[in-house]
Amino acid sequence: MRLPQFVHVPFLLLLPLFTHGQERYFTRMGEASFSFTTKMGEVQAANHTATSMFDPNDGSIELSMLMKAFEFEKAAMQDQFNNELMESDAWPKAVFTGRLLGISDGVFSNPRKLSFLVVGNLTIHGTTRKVLEHTSWVVGEDGVLHTECRIKVVMDDYGITVPTLFKDVLPKEVELYLALDFEKL
Amino acid sequence: MNLRNLAILGALCVLLGGAWMAQRQYDRAPEVAAGKWPSATLEATDLLQEFMDDEVAAGKRYTDEVIEVNGTVRGVSAPQGGKVSVLLETGNPLAAVVCEFDQSMSGLVPGSMVTVKGYCAGYNLDVVLQRCALVE
Numbered sequence: 001m002r003l004p005q006f007v008h009v010p011f012l013l014l015l016p017l018f019t020h021g022q023e024r025y026f027t028r029m030g031e032a033s034f035s036f037t038t039k040m041g042e043v044q045a046a047n048h049t050a051t052s053m054f055d056p057n058d059g060s061i062e063l064s065m066l067m068k069a070f071e072f073e074k075a076a077m078q079d080q081f082n083n084e085l086m087e088s089d090a091w092p093k094a095v096f097t098g099r100l101l102g103i104s105d106g107v108f109s110n111p112r113k114l115s116f117l118v119v120g121n122l123t124i125h126g127t128t129r130k131v132l133e134h135t136s137w138v139v140g141e142d143g144v145l146h147t148e149c150r151i152k153v154v155m156d157d158y159g160i161t162v163p164t165l166f167k168d169v170l171p172k173e174v175e176l177y178l179a180l181d182f183e184k185l
Numbered sequence: 186m187n188l189r190n191l192a193i194l195g196a197l198c199v200l201l202g203g204a205w206m207a208q209r210q211y212d213r214a215p216e217v218a219a220g221k222w223p224s225a226t227l228e229a230t231d232l233l234q235e236f237m238d239d240e241v242a243a244g245k246r247y248t249d250e251v252i253e254v255n256g257t258v259r260g261v262s263a264p265q266g267g268k269v270s271v272l273l274e275t276g277n278p279l280a281a282v283v284c285e286f287d288q289s290m291s292g293l294v295p296g297s298m299v300t301v302k303g304y305c306a307g308y309n310l311d312v313v314l315q316r317c318a319l320v321e
Contacts, residue, residue: 028283028311029262029270048268049283051310068248069306069313075215092244092307 022108025054025145025182032065032094034153034174043077045070052180054145056108059100061118063178064093084163085155085170091126096151100135111141122151124158145182150175217287218302219318221251229256229273229282229312236308237280244307253302253320254282258293271301271317280310284317 030050036043050065067088072078082088098120107114114137122131135149154173155162162170225247232254235243256273259281263269269290273282284301293299303314 028281048270048285049306049309049311049313064309066307066309066313069309069315071215071315073214074211075213076211078215089248092248093309 022056023184026185027180027182030180033177036171038169045072059103063096094124096122111139127158147180149178217316218251223253223302224250226253229254230276233275247305248307255300258297283311284314286317
């Protein structure tokens with residue numbers, strides 16, 4: 001489904017709607033990264049400003065990141081990523097909205113390691129696809145929730161057209177790695 | 186060396202020089218804000234407000250530009266990845282201007298006034314500035 005630009009409502013605007021149960025968790029320093037190997041060497045990109053909110057009451061999670069906040073080692077790669085692949089001026093954000101499956105009450109109350117499936121919608125390049133992935137969680141002694149997830153992103157699925165010049169260089173899919181350290185709001 | 190060989194040598198030099206320059210251009214790291222003239226100077230609160238009022242218009246005005254922002258430090262964090270983020274107060278407890286630095290900012294403490302310039306990456310509840318430099 002192709003969405004119009006800026007259709008996503010910033011989730012913090014919805015914050016007042018969540019007023020019961022356990023506290024919600026938030027991060028503005030989420031890490032999103034990917035890497036792949038080409039004939040010309042390893043390409044790595046990382047974004048350290050993904051924002052995300054997690055509600056342990058129902059397992060809902062939202063994440064948003066700026067495409068232009070992905071930083072590459074080389075300026076040329078960053079320009080090609082934003083201008084020729086992601087068209088970041090037209091589609092400035094990637095957004096995930098989903099829910100953990102099978103959580104029970106109070107499961108995040110005590111320090112422990114957990115794993116859940118997460119199901120939801122990932123919007124990249126203005127195109128939304130359903131995703132179902134494993135997530136691992138660590139509830140820290142200090143109450144911080146750490147979670148990690150890897151999402152397979154197939155370029156064609158999101159309408160990302162690879163220029164002919166790069167067709168033999170770029171992979172058809174990349175693995176997006178997410179690492180989030182949530183703190184209580 | 187006859188004229189023909191000289192011409193071949195010259196062409197080879199031009200080709201190698203071109204390839205070297207192209208490789209140098211390709212290997213160039215993303216530019217940092219240090220030493221760059223900002224396209225705008227404003228308060229952190231005003232910058233956030235502009236994005237909240239009209240995200241598209243503010244995005245067109247500031248994204249990819251070096252902007253200089255004055256503000257009060259709310260906090261400094263150094264998550265994994267080697268980047269240091271300095272958060273500037275905006276008057277909105279849920280939003281900040283996030284300034285990413287490549288080096289330690291241990292001298293900055295909450296409450297101190299700073300002027301930062303950086304490349305604007307856009308608005309994602311926070312306004313994000315990257316490859317920042319402190320303005321003395």
